[in-house]
Amino acid sequence: MQAYEYSAIPAPARADKNRALKTSGERFGATLAAVMNRMAAEGWEYLRADVLPCEERSGLTSRTTVWHNLLIFRRPLSESDGEMALLPEVPAPMTANDAMEAEEPGANSVPSFLAATKPGAAPRLSTHSEAGPTPRLGPATPEA
Numbered sequence: 713m714q715a716y717e718y719s720a721i722p723a724p725a726r727a728d729k730n731r732a733l734k735t736s737g738e739r740f741g742a743t744l745a746a747v748m749n750r751m752a753a754e755g756w757e758y759l760r761a762d763v764l765p766c767e768e769r770s771g772l773t774s775r776t777t778v779w780h781n782l783l784i785f786r787r788p789l790s791e792s793d794g795e796m797a798l799l800p801e802v803p804a805p806m807t808a809n810d811a812m813e814a815e816e817p818g819a820n821s822v823p824s825f826l827a828a829t830k831p832g833a834a835p836r837l838s839t840h841s842e843a844g845p846t847p848r849l850g851p852a853t854p855e856a
Contacts, residue, residue, distance in 0.1 A: 716786040719756055721747070723781040747783065756785035 724747060727739035748758055762782050770776040 715789040717789050718759075719751070719785045719787075720762075720782045721751070721785070723747075723761060723783050725781075751783075751785050755787045757787060759784045759786050 724740070724743045726743075727736055728743045728746070730739050730742055733739045733742055751758070762784055763779050764782060765777045766780055767775050768778050
């Protein structure tokens with residue numbers, strides 16, 4: 713099976729100036745053809761045009777959806793690139809057995825975060841640090 717690499721670029725929003733072309737449609741078509749010819753010279757094959765949503769910030773707290781016109785291109789991967797680009801190696805998630813094996817050799821078979829709990833009880837998680845009492849906040853006093 714042939715593997716492909718894809719590229720998505722924004723479609724031109726404005727036509728380039730060209731006095732030889734009379735209408736705006738002709739100028740826009742020439743601008744689009746120039747973009748497509750540049751990509752073809754780099755080995756990219758035009759696949760399709762898509763309109764996709766993108767959520768952007770609007771002001772300080774609100775968000776709005778903006779729609780972008782994209783040109784999608786593809787080119788075949790070489791055999792050496794195909795293996796690397798298709799599926800990057802992702803480490804498998806760590807299981808409880810892996811956590812126990814990562815502990816010190818010869819240590820208790822229970823992971824350290826569960827060692828202080830009773831069997832069948834959920835581990836207790838503390839939200840306070842054990843560094844000392846929490847400092848009290850109050851009005852600032854000038855240093856003398």
